[in-house]
Amino acid sequence: DVKVTQSSRYLVKRTGEKVFLECVQDMDHENMFWYRQDPGLGLRLIYFSYDVKMKEKGDIPEGYSVSREKKERFSLILESASTNQTSMYLCASRLTGNSQPQHFGDGTRLSIL
Amino acid sequence: RKEVEQDPGPFNVPEGATVAFNCTYSNSASQSFFWYRQDCRKEPKLLMSVYSSGNEDGRFTAQLNRASQYISLLIRDSKLSDSATYLCVPTTSGTYKYIFGTGTRLKVLA
Numbered sequence: 055d056v057k058v059t060q061s062s063r064y065l066v067k068r069t070g071e072k073v074f075l076e077c078v079q080d081m082d083h084e085n086m087f088w089y090r091q092d093p094g095l096g097l098r099l100i101y102f103s104y105d106v107k108m109k110e111k112g113d114i115p116e117g118y119s120v121s122r123e124k125k126e127r128f129s130l131i132l133e134s135a136s137t138n139q140t141s142m143y144l145c146a147s148r149l150t151g152n153s154q155p156q157h158f159g160d161g162t163r164l165s166i167l
Numbered sequence: 168r169k170e171v172e173q174d175p176g177p178f179n180v181p182e183g184a185t186v187a188f189n190c191t192y193s194n195s196a197s198q199s200f201f202w203y204r205q206d207c208r209k210e211p212k213l214l215m216s217v218y219s220s221g222n223e224d225g226r227f228t229a230q231l232n233r234a235s236q237y238i239s240l241l242i243r244d245s246k247l248s249d250s251a252t253y254l255c256v257p258t259t260s261g262t263y264k265y266i267f268g269t270g271t272r273l274k275v276l277a
Contacts, residue, residue, distance in 0.1 A: 085263060087262040096269035097211075097254075112264070121174055139205040144210055153218060154201045156265060 056081045060145050060159035069167055075162050077145030083157075084150045086128035088120065090141040091161075096142065103128055104150070120156075135139040135166045168193050169209055171268040173255055179274045180245050185242040188271045190255030197257035200238050204251040205270065211254055215240075245275045 061076035077112065087102040089112075097110030101120040109120050119137060121129040128147075132139055142163050146156040172191045199218050203211035214226045215222050217238060220228040228241040238257070242249055252270040 070222075094269070095245055097267040099264060102263055110263070142208075151264070152260050153216075154199050155213045156256075160210045167236070 056083075056147070056157040058145055058147055058157050058159035059071050060143075062162050063160065064162050065162055065164045067132075067135050067164070069135060069137060069166060071132075071135045071166075073135050073164070074144055075130040075145075075164070077128045077130070077147075078083045078113055078135075079128075079145075079147040079157070080126065081147070081149075081157075082125065082159050083147035084125070085148050086122065087146040087148075087156065088118075088130045088141075089146065090114070091143045091144060100130065120153065121158060129146075137166050170194060171255060171257060173253075173268040173271045174270060176272040177274050178271065179276055181276050182245060182247060184245050184275075185241065185244055186273065187239055187240045188253065188273075189237045190257075190268055190271075191235075192255075192257040193235040193236070194257065194259055195233075195236060196259050197236075198228070199258045200231060200254045200259055201256040201265075202227075202238075202240050203256065205254060205256040205266075206251050211267075214253070225252070234270045242273070245273075247275050247277060249273060250275045 082166045088100045103122040107160045145159040148154045192209045202214040205211040255268040
């Protein structure tokens, strides 16, 4: 079974802090993704990576950056946290190819105070 | 038109009922499709993959209508544990991004 592990289930941070969310997958997947999910808005793609050290902006990259130094790890960074970044953050991974399903971590519920 | 459209529901059905909901997609080049279920405050989990005209897995059947560009999910003999939000995901060759529908909420009532 694919295992995608996110570092924290719940996280509370203060406005202006730099926040790191970590994601690790154990299935040698090339592609990794960060989403945020808000009520009524569904899943929105922040950034994705199709290979080590490669990254691409998703639909809502502003205020975020990412790092992928190793194949199994994809980090999401909130450069200066703001209250509108309070959300559920979901990491996903999959093999290359559009017939491959994405597998999700169990999410990080982030609150910015 | 949105890339993926789903009726948000909720669909309230009694235990044992059959329920179906549709997902329409705008990109005619979409080739593969996934249904995910998402429980409240949890992550989406893969329910079914659809690569051709449809797929069946136990009580769940997915059917694809390429001409009308929709995919349906049919659940037979509904269980209380089927209560969840069901997300539709069409995929297109040549793009890394998957567009997730916002989901249809199902409530199975005792």
